[in-house]
Amino acid sequence: MIGRTVGHYRIDAALGAGGMGVVYRATDTRLGRPVALKFLPPDLVRDPQAAERLRREARAASSLNHPGICTIYNVGEHDGEHFIAMELIEGRTLGATIAGRPLAVPVLLDLAIGMADALDAAHAKGIVHRDFKPGNVIVTPRGQVKVLDFGLAKHTEAAAETMTVGRLTEPGTAVGTVAYMSPEQARGESIGARSDLFSFGLVLYEMATGQPAFAGPTSAVIFEAILNREPPSARRLSPAVPAALDALIRRALAKSPESRPANARDMLDELAAIRRALDSGASASQSVAVELPSIAVLPFSDLSPGKDQQYFCEGMADEIITALSALGSIRVASRTSAIRAKEKGLDIGEIGERLSVQTVLEGSVRTAGTRLRIAVQLTRVEDGHQVWSERYDRNMDDVFEVQDEIARAIAEALKAKLAPGRAGPEVRRGTDDLEAYNLYLRGRYHWERRNRWRLKVALDCFQQAIARDANYAAAWAGLADCYMVMGTYSVRPGRELRGPALEAATRALELAPSLAEAHHALGAVKLWLEWDSKGAETSLRRALELNPRSAMSHVYLGIALVYTHRTLDGIARADLALTLEPDSPVIAYVGHGLLLWARQFDRAENGLLRALELEPDAVFAYWGRALALIQLGRPDEAIQCAARGVDIGERQPLLLCALGQAYAAAGRVAEAEAVLAEMTERSGREYMAPIYFLDICCALGRVEDACTWLDRAYEDGNGFLTRLGVAAEYDGLRDHPRFRAVLEKMQL
DSSP, rough: TTTTTTTEEEEEEEEEETTTTTEEEEEEEETTTTEEEEEOOOHEEEEHHHHHHHHHHHHHHHHOOOOOBOOOOEEEEEEEEEEEEEOOOOSHHHHHHHTSSSOOOOHHHHHHHHHHHHHHHHHTTOOOSSSGGGEEEOOTSSSSSEEEETTOOBOOOOHHHHHOOSSOOOOOOOOOOGOOOOOOHHTTOOOOOOOHHHHHHHHHHHHHHOOOOSSOSSSSHHHHHHHHHOOHHHHOOTTTSSHHHHHHHHHTTOOSSGSSSSSSHHHHHHHHHHHHHTTOOOOOTHHHHHOOOOEOOOOOOOSSSTOOOOHHHHHHHHHHHHHHTHHHHOOOEEEHHHHHHHHOOOHHHHHHHHTSSSSSEEEEEETTTTTTEEEEOOOOTOOOOOOEEEEEEEGGGGGHHHHHHHHHHHHHTTTOOTTOOOOOOOOOOOOOHHHHHHHHHHHHHEEEEHHHHEEEEEEEHHHHHHHHHHOOOOHHHHHHHHHHHHTTTTSHHHHHHHHHHHHHHHHHHHOOTOOOHHHHHHHHHHHHHOHHHHHHHHHHHHHHHHOTTTTHHHHHHHHHHTTTTTTHHHHHHHHHHHOOOOOOOOHHHHHHHHHHHHTOOOHHHHHHHHHHHHHHTTTHHHHHHHHHHHHHHHHHHHHHHHHHHHTTTOOHHHHHHHHHHHHHHHTOOOHHHHHHHHHHHHHTTOOOOOHHHHHHHHHHTTHHHHHHHHHHHHTTTTTGGGTTOOOOGGGTTTOOOHHHHHHHTTTT
């Protein structure tokens, strides 16, 4: 290859070779700059899957613009040889830098912070590396890190490519480098961002000790150790390792993904805190001083005589969580995890262990007329010591000031580092009308527990809040959310709700252009009621720029990506959302619904079962699990699941539809017909969405009837029709001209 010209690149010298590529130093003859060219090795040149992996590496890395990630310039093909042109990085691999010796702690931390920042950037784009190891990190002569080789990264596969190439990694196949795999990766399971964190923990361990955490003469021995054994403490092998770093490495190497740090950003923050403590002269034994402050804010207890302030108690806690999370220097447990911990009656020690936090904030609210008494206390998990407590006796009009005072007192007590020019955490104040604020909190309380009854209550609360303050942006966003869900679940025809929902979301944005909830609401309306997945993607990405920890925005973005055939990218978003909100039933059932449409039926069924453990009367979870069981060839179980949902959900149409589909899949045609008859009879007195008739007719194989109902569903604007291009239940219609005509009209 030396001396050859490939496209406009002249190959100058060989740099190295690996299992997935041969790399050369080259010159870009157009721009006169040095580049690295990566080709497939000779034995893989004719392998279409290897070529696709190379292209996928280019797509994955080129979507990332970060100083710690190798820049991709071009991807091409010359005389049948596929190549990537990328940034030429001078330096040596991290493996060569370690060379069997522990790194000095300051050097280790500087390199680790750079790697964590690069992983955080990749995960924020929905990309999981899957082969993070010392050999895929270059250390430059200036001590900077560059992460490369995204050849195994989870990223987009277009539908056409999926059809011609197939899955690049079959279910049950372990991909990556054995010694740096997570347990779930070693088992061949579907993996998320926390798998990369395990691999990162292995890299940190090797940097700290000079030796791999898991080693052995064969892959089988290493696999067994990863799955079942714990490595010696890094600090035991290398006493210079700070206790906080040792603890972080141990958490990253937890066998269960849920027990690892929540995300790369949290690891970055903790590493930075350890570095600051080291700079300030702290010794390796001072673990408390160098750990990133962490807290769980429990819902406040309602001590009011009428016990009717629970919405206000949860709202108070939620506002404080939002204010503290915005600081970036305090790790805050998710709202739903805190609610779940309180509902389970866990004590402070159990909460600290379950949520991996150092402190817990508890509080109580008592109202009497216009008077408000709020009592709060911050407790250290380790020894039960009360770090700080306060009681506030104020008028209701002072509620915003009280929330600010509490958040600032917590930040001070936890010694949180503040951004330059920032006085402390600030609670959002969207309105000066206290009654409008109360109505908004009540609306969100019911919205979070959404079923048909609660949805109507939430809608009424948001409308009343807007009637009191027409400039209350958050209430407008809440109103848009209600219309969106009513249209999605076909409580009313989507064509009737599309206009009001779009108007409400647009109004919220006009009033507060930087409100993440407003961008999310607009994205949701575009996704479900306008069937505009690409428009939804734009709005949801903006929402995540403003609030990267919004699990629902990640899930909806993932759905938009799946619906536009960027399946792996969409699944990564669902994984991230499930990591951010592990105890949320809504995220559990919507996130695993995404996996249903991504055709990961086993994982979807298991996840929806978990959602039902979290919320036993979740209508969507029964519906989705029944569909997954049908696709898994277990129609009798699907009938049991759907029938249970029908009983719990008071014969809601969505669940009747699933029951009819399950009967059809089991060959029990008469019973499927009986479901259709019930829906037809009820349509004379209540709205029955055409999509439900479509789904049962499709399951029965009645193609022409199904297409007739499809046309009606399109005219009605039924929200779930947006899944038409990917859902397995419609495979029997895909070649029908009427079906393809609707797909074309929907731009699917």
